[in-house]
Amino acid sequence: MSFTIQKTSSSAVVIRVGKALDFRNAAEFKAACQEHARQGVRYFVLDFSGTGILDSTGLGVIFSLYRQLTPGGGQVVFASVSRPVQVVVQLTRTYKVFRQFPTVDAAIQAQHAAQAPRPTGTA
Amino acid sequence: MSARPAVLVVEDNATLRRLLEYRLGKRFDVRSAMHGEHALQLIEQEPPDLIVSDIMMPHMDGFALLAALRSDARFQAIPFIFLTAKNDDLSRQKGLRKGVDDYLTKPFDIDHLIGRVDQIVQRSQLYQTKLNSRIGRDFSDKLLPRQMPVVDGWRATFFTQPKEDGGGDLFDWAPAGDGAYLITVGDIMGKGLQAKFYAFSFLSYIRSTIHAMLHSTVSPAALMKRVNEMLINDQVLEETFASLLLMRWEPANNRVIYTNAGHCRPILVGPTTAGMVEQSDLILGLDPTTEYTDYALEVPPDHALLCYTDGLNEQVARTGRMFGEAGVAEAARQAQMEDQPIKSLLSWMLQRSQNPKFEDDVLVFWLQRMAATAAKAA
Numbered sequence: 037m038s039f040t041i042q043k044t045s046s047s048a049v050v051i052r053v054g055k056a057l058d059f060r061n062a063a064e065f066k067a068a069c070q071e072h073a074r075q076g077v078r079y080f081v082l083d084f085s086g087t088g089i090l091d092s093t094g095l096g097v098i099f100s101l102y103r104q105l106t107p108g109g110g111q112v113v114f115a116s117v118s119r120p121v122q123v124v125v126q127l128t129r130t131y132k133v134f135r136q137f138p139t140v141d142a143a144i145q146a147q148h149a150a151q152a153p154r155p156t157g158t159a
Numbered sequence: 160m161s162a163r164p165a166v167l168v169v170e171d172n173a174t175l176r177r178l179l180e181y182r183l184g185k186r187f188d189v190r191s192a193m194h195g196e197h198a199l200q201l202i203e204q205e206p207p208d209l210i211v212s213d214i215m216m217p218h219m220d221g222f223a224l225l226a227a228l229r230s231d232a233r234f235q236a237i238p239f240i241f242l243t244a245k246n247d248d249l250s251r252q253k254g255l256r257k258g259v260d261d262y263l264t265k266p267f268d269i270d271h272l273i274g275r276v277d278q279i280v281q282r283s284q285l286y287q288t289k290l291n292s293r294i295g296r297d298f299s300d301k302l303l304p305r306q307m308p309v310v311d312g313w314r315a316t317f318f319t320q321p322k323e324d325g326g327g328d329l330f331d332w333a334p335a336g337d338g339a340y341l342i343t344v345g346d347i348m349g350k351g352l353q354a355k356f357y358a359f360s361f362l363s364y365i366r367s368t369i370h371a372m373l374h375s376t377v378s379p380a381a382l383m384k385r386v387n388e389m390l391i392n393d394q395v396l397e398e399t400f401a402s403l404l405l406m407r408w409e410p411a412n413n414r415v416i417y418t419n420a421g422h423c424r425p426i427l428v429g430p431t432t433a434g435m436v437e438q439s440d441l442i443l444g445l446d447p448t449t450e451y452t453d454y455a456l457e458v459p460p461d462h463a464l465l466c467y468t469d470g471l472n473e474q475v476a477r478t479g480r481m482f483g484e485a486g487v488a489e490a491a492r493q494a495q496m497e498d499q500p501i502k503s504l505l506s507w508m509l510q511r512s513q514n515p516k517f518e519d520d521v522l523v524f525w526l527q528r529m530a531a532t533a534a535k536a537a
Contacts, residue, residue, distance in 0.1 A: 103445070
């Protein structure tokens, strides 16, 4: 396992993917993501700085998370995408699905911006 | 991976069923079924590590259940114990002949049963790995065509080398009318037996879609859209993602109409150049509304279209980095003039690899239009 998860709000987490997300730790990654999704997290920032390996099993669990979240309006976004990860994203054309941000901070701010115009009068 | 082995009890007598659930439940994860048909439903949902079954039951008896399981590659390896009141030699012999792992007669000693279940589960876990790789090989064999289309002036060749622990690479072709062919190259995400099984089911989808739609459309993109919708809505193949190239090869027009769902981009290889065929759309299984596009590609004389799966571009070169598309393109350019281009391409890469073998599945399809003179001579 190389990833670490940090909760930034009740509905958002930042996952530092670390060196590798592949067949060796994909199941663990998936279980951790699902646990957070169950707890109501709807915004997953995947921090790919320094990630050297993202294989098809690893990409598969990210896709699963995406399929799980989108019906409820959740999002998976990428931040600090390393070159090896960028290659995979280009090949699979998944940049059409996962928004990319230059930094984790930018990704978090984007969530705040999206949430800003809240309807008034509700608790 | 669960620490407690899963045992399925099949027994029509409710009292005995409950007793078995209770006693076996102390050591194993127990589910129970009232008869063979019910058992098959539960096994489809989640195959157990072992089955303890009665013989005489309504709907489907123990022998029929055993036969159904033994004829299904997914379930044929599940250990099976008969626990029955039929204590005649004929039934016992029949049971043993059909390959049950044990035949216990009622009345029985529950501790003896627990001991046998324990023993058999342990032994079968030892063999499981071996069996997995054998079934995996079987799937790999069945995923691949035995021969290639033969067309004057063209050379269509194909090579594959699946790994036992590899993934779900697939390749297929079918005549598509008017002398054209529909070619499928793809990769199911994931590793191991599951990916192979999914690839096997997925290929059946593709084949049936092609078969059903071939009369109404010549567009690979229309087929791709349909395959994507089916993949997303399928209950069995849930959470399955696949990259796929669908190509309509029209030898008479010297062109290929293709659509690409996130698969490794084909490379158009000429005598001196090798360039990526850029256009591509989203990988399959993510978004049901994805639109796919047809692209037409002229294949000039003496050029080849190279299609492959990610075992090639993800192979690590001696530099410590993956070959990538550029590395594969370079290998293809070197191999283009050779008699056996795929063989040359692979050995060129291996000579420059860290590992003397390919680390993942290798699948290569090489479609070459021969030089004009050669075509006329042929």
